[in-house]
Amino acid sequence: MEKYAPETRKQKQDRLRNTAASGDKKSTPRPVNVKYGLNHVTYLVEQKRAKLVLIASDVDPIETVVFLPTLCKAMGVPFAIVQCKARLGKLVHKKTASCVALTEFTQNQAELNNIARTCEQQFNSTTPTWRSKIFFNFIFLFVCLFN
Numbered sequence: 001m002e003k004y005a006p007e008t009r010k011q012k013q014d015r016l017r018n019t020a021a022s023g024d025k026k027s028t029p030r031p032v033n034v035k036y037g038l039n040h041v042t043y044l045v046e047q048k049r050a051k052l053v054l055i056a057s058d059v060d061p062i063e064t065v066v067f068l069p070t071l072c073k074a075m076g077v078p079f080a081i082v083q084c085k086a087r088l089g090k091l092v093h094k095k096t097a098s099c100v101a102l103t104e105f106t107q108n109q110a111e112l113n114n115i116a117r118t119c120e121q122q123f124n125s126t127t128p129t130w131r132s133k134i135f136f137n138f139i140f141l142f143v144c145l146f147n
Helices: 009-022 038-046 068-075 085-091 109-124 129-146
Strands: 034-036 052-056 079-082 099-102
Touching: 034 038, 034 085, 038 068, 038 099, 052 068, 052 085, 052 109, 068 079, 068 109, 079 109, 085 099
Parallel strands: 052 079
Antiparallel strands: 034 099, 052 099
């Protein structure tokens, strides 16, 4: 994932200076990189442009990202929940990041497709076990109360 990290200010200045020095009127395409920020990632998922979404598990308050796995499942975007928001922040040259999204796989395409498929199998296709427990507990209480 570090290959997809956004370019630093110095790298961007160098890229723009090289473009200006070459005399091309066309702007160089921006490199494909990791997109970050809750609003931006939500927009990318809603537009179905995100190929893989990583969500931090230690976001505070948790209500800010609790809807994102459901949205990813509804839109068919693979997602994964990672251990620490500092790890995601390190990817995007920030202190922390609550979630990040990859929009395109250009380098190591087979490897990242494999990761996306694994995330989809482990996170997207599973149903929470707590739902079945709550349902059966509710039925048990219902039977006990009305018998």
